[in-house]
Amino acid sequence: MPDHGFAHVTVARSRDRRFRPEIKPHVTGRRRRVSVVDGIRTTGPINTFIDCAGWLSFIDLVILGDALAKKFGISAAQLVRACRESTDYYSGRAAVAAEFVRDGVDSPMETRLRLLIVLAGLPEPVVNFRTYHEDGTWKRRFDLCYPGIKVIIEYDGRQHADSVEQWNADLKRREEFDDEGYRILVVTARGIFREPERTLERIRRLLISRGMIGVPPIDPAWREHFAA
Structure with a gap:
């Protein structure tokens, strides 16, 4: 605060x-x-x-x-x-x-990203979405997700990989997502504070390309709360 x-x-x-x-x-x-x-x-x-x-x-x-x-x-x-x-x-x-508070949010930047999406009039992603193995055990958790079209919106606070091991782990993780049919859109701090309009356009294009029906135009109301 x-x-x-x-x-x-x-x-x-x-x-x-x-x-x-x-x-x-x-x-x-x-x-x-x-x-x-x-x-x-x-x-x-x-x-x-x-x-x-x-x-x-x-x-x-x-x-x-x-x-x-x-x-x-x-x-x-x-x-x-x-x-x-x-x-x-x-x-x-x-x-x-x-009314905009959600359960299970992990970070302030995750909140900012979700509010940017919602205040622009785009469909709200599910917070803290989890997938499970066939035996019912927990498999993965996504911060922001559109389960119906298998889209993950992910905030990444790192400007570069922390290490070679982390980089390789990220590659393996994303390959697994590809195998399961998920598409990841990564947003950095720049995409929220300096390029919010571009971020919204990226998200809207992805939702449409993945087959979401009725995606509305971007509502300019987001500009009241985020610097363009």
């Missing part, structure tokens, strides 16, 4: 309020679920998500929601319900972002 610049401190009584540099004090009579982190009493994950809706961008808020879901075992459905039921000031904005 981006640094806010202030530590927010909430107390239950006005006389306990203190004004200090880089501290923003609040007073509330509402009950708050409290977590203890490194000996410090903090707001619980869901209240923190709602509070952060007041200053985080939409993209960063969804990234936070995905991370909270994974770290604390809060399902996306639970987060949506909690935001809708909350009467906190930023609960409405939080509820909108919560």
